[in-house]
Amino acid sequence: MKNTISHRVADFLKNFPPFNVLDQKDLETLSEEITIIYKEKDNIIFLENDEPHPYFYVVNKGAVALKKGTDKSIMDMCDEGDIFGLRPLMAHENYKMTAKAHEESILYAIPINIFKPYAQKNTAVGNFLIESFASNTRNPYSKSHRGKLYDEVLEINPIAPNTQVLDLQSVQYSKKLVTCSATTSAKTIAKIMTEKNVGAMLVVKDKLPIGIITDKDLRNNIVTGKYPITTKASAIMVSPVITYNKNLTITQAQMAMMKSNISHLCITKDGTPNSKAIGILSKHDVMVALGNNPAVLIKAIKRSKKIKSIKQIRKSITHLLQDYLDQNIPIKLTTKIISELNDACVKQIIKISLEEMPSKPPVKFAWLALGSQGRSEQLLQTDQDNALVFENVPEDKLIKTTGYFLELTKLINKGLFDIGYDYCPAEMMASNPDWCLSLDEWKKTISHWIINPGTDEVLLSSIFFDYNIAYGDVNLVNELSEHIFETTKKYPIFYLHLASGALQNPSPTGFFRQLLVEEDGEHKDSFDVKRRALMPLTDAARVLILSHSVKSINSTAERFEKLAELEPNNEEIFMACSYATRALLKFRTKQGLLHNDSGRYIAIDKLTKEEKIKLKRTFKTIKEIQELVSIRFKVSNLLR
Amino acid sequence: MIDFFKKEVNEYPDFWLEYENSFNEKPTDDLSLVRFVVLDTETTGFDYLNDRILCIGALSLVDRNIAINNSLELFLKQEHYNADTAKIHGILKNGGASCISEIEALEKFLGYLKNAVIVAHHAIFDVTMINRALERNGLPKLRNKVLDTSHLYKKTLLTSNVFKKKEHYSLDELAEKFDISKKDRHTAMGDAFITAIAFLKIKSRLKSKGQLRLKDLLKMG
Numbered sequence: 001m002k003n004t005i006s007h008r009v010a011d012f013l014k015n016f017p018p019f020n021v022l023d024q025k026d027l028e029t030l031s032e033e034i035t036i037i038y039k040e041k042d043n044i045i046f047l048e049n050d051e052p053h054p055y056f057y058v059v060n061k062g063a064v065a066l067k068k069g070t071d072k073s074i075m076d077m078c079d080e081g082d083i084f085g086l087r088p089l090m091a092h093e094n095y096k097m098t099a100k101a102h103e104e105s106i107l108y109a110i111p112i113n114i115f116k117p118y119a120q121k122n123t124a125v126g127n128f129l130i131e132s133f134a135s136n137t138r139n140p141y142s143k144s145h146r147g148k149l150y151d152e153v154l155e156i157n158p159i160a161p162n163t164q165v166l167d168l169q170s171v172q173y174s175k176k177l178v179t180c181s182a183t184t185s186a187k188t189i190a191k192i193m194t195e196k197n198v199g200a201m202l203v204v205k206d207k208l209p210i211g212i213i214t215d216k217d218l219r220n221n222i223v224t225g226k227y228p229i230t231t232k233a234s235a236i237m238v239s240p241v242i243t244y245n246k247n248l249t250i251t252q253a254q255m256a257m258m259k260s261n262i263s264h265l266c267i268t269k270d271g272t273p274n275s276k277a278i279g280i281l282s283k284h285d286v287m288v289a290l291g292n293n294p295a296v297l298i299k300a301i302k303r304s305k306k307i308k309s310i311k312q313i314r315k316s317i318t319h320l321l322q323d324y325l326d327q328n329i330p331i332k333l334t335t336k337i338i339s340e341l342n343d344a345c346v347k348q349i350i351k352i353s354l355e356e357m358p359s360k361p362p363v364k365f366a367w368l369a370l371g372s373q374g375r376s377e378q379l380l381q382t383d384q385d386n387a388l389v390f391e392n393v394p395e396d397k398l399i400k401t402t403g404y405f406l407e408l409t410k411l412i413n414k415g416l417f418d419i420g421y422d423y424c425p426a427e428m429m430a431s432n433p434d435w436c437l438s439l440d441e442w443k444k445t446i447s448h449w450i451i452n453p454g455t456d457e458v459l460l461s462s463i464f465f466d467y468n469i470a471y472g473d474v475n476l477v478n479e480l481s482e483h484i485f486e487t488t489k490k491y492p493i494f495y496l497h498l499a500s501g502a503l504q505n506p507s508p509t510g511f512f513r514q515l516l517v518e519e520d521g522e523h524k525d526s527f528d529v530k531r532r533a534l535m536p537l538t539d540a541a542r543v544l545i546l547s548h549s550v551k552s553i554n555s556t557a558e559r560f561e562k563l564a565e566l567e568p569n570n571e572e573i574f575m576a577c578s579y580a581t582r583a584l585l586k587f588r589t590k591q592g593l594l595h596n597d598s599g600r601y602i603a604i605d606k607l608t609k610e611e612k613i614k615l616k617r618t619f620k621t622i623k624e625i626q627e628l629v630s631i632r633f634k635v636s637n638l639l640r
Numbered sequence: 641m642i643d644f645f646k647k648e649v650n651e652y653p654d655f656w657l658e659y660e661n662s663f664n665e666k667p668t669d670d671l672s673l674v675r676f677v678v679l680d681t682e683t684t685g686f687d688y689l690n691d692r693i694l695c696i697g698a699l700s701l702v703d704r705n706i707a708i709n710n711s712l713e714l715f716l717k718q719e720h721y722n723a724d725t726a727k728i729h730g731i732l733k734n735g736g737a738s739c740i741s742e743i744e745a746l747e748k749f750l751g752y753l754k755n756a757v758i759v760a761h762h763a764i765f766d767v768t769m770i771n772r773a774l775e776r777n778g779l780p781k782l783r784n785k786v787l788d789t790s791h792l793y794k795k796t797l798l799t800s801n802v803f804k805k806k807e808h809y810s811l812d813e814l815a816e817k818f819d820i821s822k823k824d825r826h827t828a829m830g831d832a833f834i835t836a837i838a839f840l841k842i843k844s845r846l847k848s849k850g851q852l853r854l855k856d857l858l859k860m861g
Binding site for chain 1: 697699704705706707708709711713796797798816817819821823824827829830833837840841844
């Protein structure tokens with residue numbers, strides 16, 4: 001039966017091979033027979049050795065992990081448009097891997113008996129299938145394999161994205177050629193290269209590559225004064241160009257670059273300089289293919305023009321994090337690097353969103369990261385907490401200005417959502433009109449919180465006061481901080497309330513020093529490491545640092561270090577807190593990576609003895625700092 | 641008295657009796673076995689008395705699966721016709737050959753619906769519109785259990801003084817929150833589809849306290 005939904009499905013499928021080669025009518029007929037399946041995170045689609053379903057699957061939304069063997073190592077990650085579970089149907093064998101929803105996913109189940117005739121009738125579809133079944137060098141995270149058929153028998157061992165097997169991978173080169181002709185002037189070339197943010201320009205004649213000009217060539221020939229800025233490309237280009245065909249592997253590319261001491265290779269249709277140039281491969285591309293290097297990732301983020309490509313990079317960041325933890329790199333350094341990378345992602349998303357807006361911002365603004373992101377403690381992706389402040393405008397312009405920024409923040413929040421930051425369930429996001437205010441409006445709100453410190457106000461301030469500027473005008477943010485310090489000084493009673501709020505988190509251990517676990521709900525019997533261990537430290541650090549009027553130190557561990565410096569007599573306890581914070585953060589991150597979640601709830605019975613001892617050791621410190629806060633701010637038992 | 645009752649029942653057409661009979665089946669409380677029919681109606685307006693159904697879009701959801709070939713899209717012939725609504729919904733009066741009369745549509749709809757649990761966004765509106773149509777044709781009201789995604793969605797939100805829940809959440813808001821493409825919005829089938837995906841996502845967010853049962857869902861909305 002033809003209907004609106006089958007159109008919707010066909011509309012999606014037509015973008016991906018092999019469906020893109022089917023004609024519209026066939027695709028619609030096929031779509032009418034599809035079943036749409038919703039899977040929650042961690043739901044199983046099929047198990048290894050299961051008998052094949054009468055369907056194969058296409059990922060519409062979300063991601064599906066294909067796992068194999070007893071250790072359940074991830075062999076492959078299928079994204080939007082990827083097909084899986086087809087080969088066993090064609091080969092009449094059982095599933096070779098387990099397919100599990102890695103995120104909340106929507107799948108299209110395509111009945112094989114309907115699809116098969118098309119595969120037989122249409123040679124292009126058949127060829128696609130044969131080609132993808134035959135290829136067995138695969139990089140789970142490379143775009144070059146996007147859209148291929150994944151569920152194939154693997155002869156090689158499971159590959160982590162970082163291992164040597166990748167060397168046999170064909171390389172991902174940039175297909176957007178930046179070219180000029182032999183008569184283009186050096187000045188124009190430099191301009192275009194700056195605009196396109198590339199390091200090399202290909203000189204072509206009738207689409208054939210005749211030379212290449214890199215940053216280095218411009219520096220050596222033009223900047224040194226050897227040639228004038230009006231020189232034609234032909235005079236300074238390096239010729240002939242080293243060319244290869246597109247099946248070049250990463251290792252071959254590296255070898256070629258080293259051999260000729262060059263940084264760019266030209267990819268041509270048949271691999272010789274006598275055929276059409278189709279792409280360019282830089283040292284940077286090779287490095288990206290080789291994997292996880294923060295500098296490369298930062299560069300890749302900054303070059304991203306689409307949210308989608310940032311989403312891919314986010315995955316590499318998670319792998320990098322995993323590597324760092326595996327190699328036991330100090331958590332202090334790890335936190336810094338990962339925060340920088342996350343920060344770069346946010347900045348780039350704001351930049352992309354700004355470009356999407358019909359006009360430039362009417363006034364200056366600043367994007368504030370709140371909560372754990374503001375404290376630069378966010379290693380795993382959690383919910384979004386953010387806000388926006390903009391320059392004061394005359395009253396008659398306020399509505400229009402607010403309108404502009406609400407439109408912008410909606411784009412940014414959506415962008416962040418797309419790369420994996422869930423929407424904040426309490427709507428503490430800049431797209432909420434309450435969190436997108438002018439400087440004066442913010443000042444008013446903050447004064448209200450400080451002067452009337454009820455439970456809600458204290459909660460709001462404890463979330464908001466950890467803000468960190470992620471993008472925009474720093475003066476606006478400084479003014480906001482000044483305002484907070486001034487107001488709190490005038491109303492010192494606020495410290496008392498903030499301090500008592502800091503003491504309200506439930507205790508981590510019971511009377512017999514046993515770990516206290518959640519008594520009911522979804523996380524029954526697991527330990528809430530965020531609420532029972534990390535939050536008491538974070539809250540204590542916040543109220544203490546605020547009472548010292550120290551601004552722009554946001555990370556809890558660093559706040560404690562600063563406090564140790566300011567109060568030498570309490571150095572020991574503050575340093576212990578700083579250490580405990582980092583230890584807990586690492587603990588949480590490891591748990592989160594293990595379970596592909598926020599790591600907040602820990603199943604106690606799965607911990608090793610050593611881990612339990614480590615966890616308990618931090619609790620003594622938590623108790624001590626809570627006592628210090630309680631005495632210093634004279635939190636009476638009444639208030640607690 | 642019993643005789644009188646029986647006589648009345650017999651006046652109903654066969655398709656209604658069949659529909660009633662489907663309720664003799666013992667209802668299940670296991671959510672993976674329950675058949676949900678997610679539906680949306682497009683109407684000539686919002687007046688229960690004077691406005692009419694233009695189109696019904698419905699799809700069934702069993703164990704989180706939606707089979708496209710098992711969905712229902714009905715276009716109804718119109719006697720009264722309001723140009724404004726037609727513009728929004730893009731359904732022209734007697735536009736296609738597939739337009740059917742109200743009673744035919746009800747027959748097809750009930751045959752499809754059976755004893756399924758109805759899911760709709762602001763369900764009261766759709767259910768009332770259908771009930772009015774049934775009434776006009778001398779039939780009793782729908783007997784199905786009803787879930788409203790607008791109510792259910794509110795249950796997924798945090799209960800906190802810091803954050804005020806809205807009275808109503810539109811389907812657009814749900815689509816944005818759950819990242820569902822708004823393609824075909826304001827067609828009955830398109831809206832039914834968005835509602836279905838939203839319902840699935842809401843359901844997965846609601847199962848906080850142990851296994852969620854149909855009973856729990858019905859209590860919430």
